[in-house]
Amino acid sequence: MPTKPDLIDVRDLSVHFGLRGGTLGRLVGRDAGVVRAVDGISVTLREGEVLGLVGESGSGKSTFGRALLGLAPATSGTIGFDGADLTSMSRSELRALRQSIQMVFQDPSAALNPSMTVAEAVGDALRVHGMKSSVERRERVVEALERVGLSPVQLFLDKYPRDLSGGQKQRVVLARAIVMGPRVLVADEPISMLDMSVRAKILQLMLDLKQDLGLSYVYITHDLASAKFFCDRIAIMYLGRIVEIGDTEEIFANPRHPYTKALLRAAPDPDPARAVAKDLPRGEVPDAAVPPLGCSFHPRCPEAVAQCGWEARDLRTLLETHWTRRTPEEYDAESAAVGSLDALARPDTSVHVGRGGADAVRSILDRIRDEEPDEPLWRGVADVTDDGAGVRVDFHPGVDPALRRAGGVDVACVLYPDDSPDDSAGG
Ligand SMILES: Nc1ncnc2c1ncn2[C@@H]1O[C@H](COP(=O)(O)OP(=O)(O)OP(=O)(O)O)[C@@H](O)[C@H]1O
Structure with a gap:
């Protein structure tokens, strides 16, 4: 089957949000840094394709989706759509673009104005875009x-959201x-707030719309x-980046990235014969303002x-976890021998x-x-040497x-060396 052309071509996109410091930081005019919500993503959406963005809360999925409509401003990178770069469009160009790329949000109650009838809500966009x-x-x-x-449509036209x-x-x-x-429709968790009984129906409807109207989905x-x-394809996101991307079948049959494997293990499997214990990897998603060194997932x-990418903060976590098990x-x-952990922050x-x-x-x-002994951090320790009142721990470069x-x-x-014949990378 010939590959369809790219409809959206995202190159090295970053969306960073500035964080103002605390009271003291503001007094001395210092920012607390930036949250790298999207951090250098390159990906394409092909004509007629459904591309999934999957990841835990905070991985940057919504920010990426919003950037595709110009709702979250790009810090750097480009978003190509129909030969134009969306990141450099004016407000009026972006308004026009929203006829072509639409967003569907998680909570339909919040998305609909309670004082508008169904007919008004659906017709409003047409009016705004000049259909007199x-x-x-x-x-x-x-x-x-x-x-x-x-349908029958007449039953719904004059209803308000509260009636539905x-x-x-x-x-x-x-x-x-x-x-x-x-x-293109960018659908951000479109079924997660719906009753289980209707989720599959709404997804099937979206597939039917894709078929009938030639839509593509993120x-x-x-x-x-x-x-x-x-x-059709899935991109697994972690801390603002894509860590694995490929055809859905391949991602499920043969996950490579340890994060993808962990997500798949954590997902409830409808087939009881293959059900495995829930064990999302230890710890929580780290702060996107100060991501871990090296691979963010390490x-x-x-x-x-x-x-x-082992570093001081990992040693701090190790010590703190160890102390939760001590008398x-x-x-x-x-803790008296180790002293303050501030230097490990x-x-x-x-x-x-x-x-x-x-x-x-x-x-x-x-x-x-x-x-x-199996704690992965030990693999990262290159040397422990005497250093005055304590020791110096040196980690391997990440x-x-x-x-x-x-x-x-x-x-x-790093577990997967490049096996492409021409050294090309990226999704
Ligand atoms: N307007 C903003 N200002 C500051 N930080 C933001 C803003 N929007 C998002 N973030 C931060 O960017 C990171 C990514 O958030 P985002 O909502 O895109 O993730 P997500 O994967 O969609 O999560 P969720 O599933 O919870 O919506 C988070 O750390 C979030 O706190």
């Missing part, structure tokens, strides 16, 4: 409502999205089961190796720990190592892996 004839508008509204399965079920409201939202004749979700059913990764007396003695690859003497600190580290070809998908992980 109310007869013509009415025709288009009726057609859109029929397409989304709200969640599923019916999302159908109205979809009617409003398609009435302008768009080419489907944003944290729900792998719906992505498996709905998407602190949670069970397969991490020496060059994944109060042991904690008092060990920065992303350093060489760090001094301890104030109670090198031997005391070494024995604490040895004890943790004996108890947890690499920040780029997306590269690995057996039919693109994956950003």
Whole structure:
């Protein structure tokens, strides 16, 4: 089957949000930094394709989706659509573009104005975009409502959102999205707030609309089961980046990135024979304002190796976790020997720990190592040397892996060396 042309071509897109510092920071005029909500993403959406963006909360999915409509301003990079770069469009150009790219949000109740009837809500976009004839508008509204399965249409035209079920409201939202004749729908968790009983119906409706109207979708979700059913290709996102992207079948049959594997293990499997325990990787998604060194996923990764980007903050987490398992007396003695952990709060690859003497600190580290020999952090420790009142821990230098070809998908992980013949990378 010949590959369809690219409809959207995103290159190296970043969306960073500035964070104002606390009161003290503001007094001295210092910013607290930036949140890298989207951090250098390159991806294409092909004509007629459903591309899924999957990841935990905070991975940047919604920000990426909003950037596709110019709702979140790009910090750098480009978004090509129909030969134009969306990131450099004026407000009026962006308004015009929204006839072609529409967004569907998670909560249909919030998306609909409670004081507008269904006919008004769906027809409003046509009016705003200059369709003056109310007869013509009415025709288009009726057609859109029929397409989304709200029939007989006469029953729905004069209803208010409060008169409708969640599923019916999302159908109205979809009617409003398609009435302008768009080419792309960016659907951000469109079924997650609906009753289980209607979720599959709404997804099927979206597939029917795609077929009938030649739509393409960007489907944003944290729900792998719906992505498996709905998407042609899936991009797995973590902390503002794509860590793996490929055909849906391949991603599910043969996940490469340890994060993808963990997500798949955590997803409830409808087939009880293959059901596995829920075990999302340890810890939480780190702060996008100060991401981990190297691969952002390394602190949670069970397969991490020496060059994944180990640093002082990982050692701090290790010590703190270790102390949750000690008696109060042991904690008092060990924390006195180690001293303040403040020096471990920065992303350093060489760090001094301890104030109670090198031997005391070494024995604490040895004890943790004996108890947890498989802890991946030990693979990152290059050297522990005596250093005055404590020890100096040096980590191996880390690499920040780029997306590269690995057996039919693109994956950003040092465990997968590039196997593409021509050295090209990216999704
Ligand atoms: N307007 C904003 N100002 C500051 N930070 C923001 C803003 N919007 C998003 N962020 C931050 O950017 C990161 C990515 O957020 P985003 O909502 O895109 O993630 P997500 O994967 O869609 O998560 P969710 O599923 O919870 O919506 C988060 O750390 C979030 O706090």
